[in-house]
Amino acid sequence: MSKPKVATTSLAGCFGCHMSLLDIDERILQLIELIDFDKSPIDDIKEFTGRCLVGLVEGGCANEENVRVLQDFRKHCDILISVGDCATMGGLPAMRNTIPLRECLEEAYLNGPSVYNPSGKIPNDEEIPLLLNKVYPCHEVVKIDYHLPGCPPSADTIWQALTALLGDKPVGMPYELIKYD
Amino acid sequence: MSNDLSAAVKEICLQHNNDRIYLMDILRKVQVDHGSVSDEAIDAIADAVSIPRVEVESTATFYAFLSKEKKGKIVIRLCNDIIDRLAGVDVVAKAFKEELGVDFGETTADGLITLEYTPCIGMSDQAPAALVNDEVITYLSSDKAREIVRTLKKTGDPKKLVSRLGDGNNASPLVNSMVHNNIRKKGDVIFADYPDGAGLKKALTMSPVEVINEVTNARLRGRGGAGFPAGMKWQFTRAAEDPEKYIICNADEGEPGTFKDRVLLTDYPERLFEGMTIAGYAIGAQQGILYLRAEYAYLSNLLENVLAKKRKDGVLGKAILGKKAFDFDIRIQFGAGAYVCGEETALISSCEGSRGDPKNRPPFPAQKGFMGHPTCVNNVETYVAVVRLIDMGAAWFTSIGSKGSSGTKLLSISGDCHAPGVYEYPFGITIKQLLQDVGAEDAKAVQIGGPSGQMIGKEDFNRTICYDDLATGGSVMIFGADRNILEVADYFMEFFIEESCGYCTPCRVGNVLLKGYLERVMNGQAEEADLEVMKSLARTVKTTSRCGLGQTSPNPILTTLAKFYPEYTKLLKTSKDGFKPSFNIQEVLQESQSITGRKSVHFS
Structure with a gap:
């Protein structure tokens, strides 16, 4: 029987959650005994090659490409997990949610005190994905099965969740893994 | 000018012995005399009463009847509680707006009249009603609203609005009000x-x-x-x-x-x-x-x-x-x-x-x-x-009342019935009997105990008013067959959001989220899973707020979910692909498309 497949992605995140995943250190050898990675920055596969058991999503949705990728994950994954605070709540990027989009862009490219922009233009190449009016946590866009909070969730937390899911066992999270102060 | 204000405010403080305990009275008097409790007035009060400025400011900015911004000499507060809405407050509001030429929350250019909404003013038995300064105006219509504005513009005196007097002491020269007791x-x-x-x-x-x-x-x-x-x-x-x-x-x-x-x-x-x-x-x-x-x-x-x-x-x-x-x-x-x-x-x-x-x-x-x-x-x-x-x-x-609840209870009955008013019943009266007495046999739902109480439907009309069954402080609102239950719950949530003191996060934030989910249902964008989220969020707000407001504020949603579940489910969407029906990609891209002047690549 072939190994179950896991896909991962970072949407509007900082890749910190992926770093945390790599922090499982030598256990990654155990992990690849259990699973194959499909679409993921870890193996640099760009598009889904087939159905996956688990999708790990880091980051919320800030632009149209994030939405497309997230919907793609929902289509291909049986179980979708929001990993980290940006995916579960919008996180740091969502700080722009109280400010109108145009104002955000003007502050970033025209008015900010450290801006050097002789062209006086806001970048608008067609290669740049359109921004959404706000940053949305993943569960506002598609159905999310599990949430792993933390900024980032520790390697042990991710390990615990993944191995429980793969072993079809209830996720036992010791207090230390879900304590954040 | 400003010295005058400061002196006048200090005089008010002195009349109250410069005693902190009378801060509410001082603030009310300043508001009435000067149309606002301005920063200057706050300074003067803090100085006279010898308390930190922040204490005065925190009290002054908490209450709806006190304001930092200058209000008109006359403030019209139109009650927009659910019963008034059912009684047609919308047309009254429109008439006020047109006749005054200002929107709610605004003051006329001459500084004479401010128009505002206010929650229940205790006149649900004679709705729609409004307060004009301290005067109560009942049974409003669009014609009356226009007449009120004309009279106020001509005389500047709210007392002139009282045309016919109510019964009992309402007719006493000490009250001189058009309110009816409706006992x-x-x-x-x-x-x-x-x-x-x-x-x-x-x-x-x-x-x-x-x-x-x-x-x-x-x-x-x-x-x-x-x-x-x-x-x-x-x-x-x-x-x-x-x-x-x-x-x-x-x-x-x-x-x-x-x-x-x-x-x-x-x-x-x-x-x-x-x-x-x-x-x-x-x-x-x-x-x-x-x-x-x-x-x-x-x-x-x-x-x-x-x-x-x-x-x-x-x-x-x-x-x-x-x-x-x-x-x-x-x-x-x-x-x-x-x-x-x-x-x-x-x-x-x-x-x-x-x-x-x-x-x-x-x-x-x-x-x-x-x-x-x-x-x-x-x-x-x-x-x-x-x-x-x-x-x-x-x-x-x-010997009066039921076993666990002795004596009688006053009920304030309003909404879709023939005889709204105050009823004194021995405890143990059934809802059915009560509906018969007030002329509302065809009622679809009854809200017992106000927004913080519970909403019940026909299957519960044999239940009784008493502490062991349907406990109430007295509010009984009746909703007829064609009323939208979710709209009622939505109004109640709006009320709690407005009235939360903001101290506990679950109450301050949770109620806003709950109302958001409820609106999602009403807009036909919710899935069954959203109802579960609502229930769990409601439980969090109830169990983690420290006073009765937060502990009861999710009741409009919880009790309608319990008693009127089909009203929710008939509006639900099912999503086959796992995409949330409430997420509309075209809508959230609109702003970006207008800023950049180009269309979406992925979603066109």
């Missing part, structure tokens, strides 16, 4: 025909402990809604060591759809003050405070007059009825438009001149209440019931 059914306790003074006379022949025992044996429970045994509360307050004790009457009747206290304050104030005096005697208090909501300011002359007469008659003041050791007097403390002040600890904060923030319990007010002294807070109806109870005795009292 539809008199029972044996509250509205019974008996002479004033008999209860107090009898109480003074008993020892204070005997009075408390009588109240305990009568199994009298608080009529405000929570239903705490009055005798027990009195006993705790009496037992507290501090000799300085207070009696407070909660007349902050803010639960939407309640107006029975209004009627008691209008036509039975003698009985109320008599009941408070009996409580003062039993507990050993020297001072009583009537905490009156600002919406009932039109009753203040009448109430002051009754108090003055009682002092003259020797039933208030020193050595009451010749009883040497018994001194007791009552003063009126006005609120300033805050629902949460109906919660007893918030009410005490407000009496102390602070923001109406609820306090942590324990210590309970019976141990440490007003200014840290033992305080007994009861509802208007509770004190009135005490008078009759003492006069007739506990055995008589327990």
Whole structure:
């Protein structure tokens, strides 16, 4: 029987959650005994090659490409997990949610005190994905099965969740893994 | 100019002995005289009363009837509570807007009239209604609204708006109001025909402990809604060591759809003050405070007059009825438009001149209440019931009502019925009977106990009003067959969001989220899973808020989910691909597309 497949992605995140995943250190050898990675920055596969058991999503949705990728994950994954605070709540990027989009862009490219922009233009190449009016946590866009909070969730937390899911066992999270102060 | 303001404000402070305890009265007076409590006025008050500026500002900015921005000389506060909405407040609002040429929240250019919305003003039996300064205008229509504006523009005097007078004391020159009592059914306790003074006379022949025992044996429970045994509360307050004790009457009747206290304050104030005096005697208090909501300011002359007469008659003041050791007097403390002040600890904060923030319990007010002294807070109806109870005795009292709930209950009945008004029923009356009496047999739903209570449907109409079944502070709102239940729940959530004091995050934020989910359902964008999220969020708000407001605020959603589930499910969407129906990609890209001038690559 072939190994179950896991896909991962970072949407509007900082890749910190992926770093945390790599922090499982030598256990990654155990992990690849259990699973194959499909679409993921870890193996640099760009598009889904087939159905996956688990999708790990880091980051919320800030632009149209994030939405497309997230919907793609929902289509291909049986179980979708929001990993980290940006995916579960919008996180740091969502700080722009109280400010109108145009104002955000003007502050970033025209008015900010450290801006050097002789062209006086806001970048608008067609290669740049359109921004959404706000940053949305993943569960506002598609159905999310599990949430792993933390900024980032520790390697042990991710390990615990993944191995429980793969072993079809209830996720036992010791207090230390879900304590954040 | 500014020196004038400062001097005038300091004069107001001086009239109140520069005493912090009267901060609410000072602020109200400043608001009325100067149209606002400006930063300058706040400075002057802090200076005169010798308290930190931030204390004055935090109180001044908490209450709806106080404002930093300058209001017009006349403020029209149109009640937009659910019953008024059902009665057609929209057309009235439109007429006001057109005739004044300003929107809600704005003031006319000449600074004469400010137009505002306000939650329930206790007139649901004569909706739509509005307050024009202190005057109450009832049974509004679009024509009347236009006429009101014209009269105000011509005369500048809200008193000129009162055309025909109401019944009972409403017609008294001291009140001079068009409000109607609408007493539809008199029972044996509250509205019974008996002479004033008999209860107090009898109480003074008993020892204070005997009075408390009588109240305990009568199994009298608080009529405000929570239903705490009055005798027990009195006993705790009496037992507290501090000799300085207070009696407070909660007349902050803010639960939407309640107006029975209004009627008691209008036509039975003698009985109320008599009941408070009996409580003062039993507990050993020297001072009583009537905490009156600002919406009932039109009753203040009448109430002051009754108090003055009682002092003259020797039933208030020193050595009451010749009883040497018994001194007791009552003063009126006005609120300033805050629902949460109906919660007893918030009410005490407000009496102390602070923001109406609820306090942590324990210590309970019976141990440490007003200014840290033992305080007994009861509802208007509770004190009135005490008078009759003492006069007739506990055995008589327990013979009325049902097994666990003795006596009668006043119900304020409004909404889709033929005869809205105040009804006095013995506990144990069925909803079915009640609906028959008010002419609402075809009702689809009944909201018992106001927004914080519960909504029930036809299958529950055989249930009874009593503490063990359907407990209520008195609000009964009836909704007819064609009413949208979710719209009602949505309004109630809006009300709680507005009235939350903001201290506890679950209440401040959770209710906004709950309303968002409810709107999602109403817009046909919700899935079944969203209902589960709502339930779990509602439970969080209920269990993690510290006062009754937060603990009951999700009830409109929880009780309609429980009793009217099909109303929700018929609007649900199912999503086959796992994409949320509430997420509309075109909508959230619109702003970006207009800024960049290009279309989406992925979603076109």
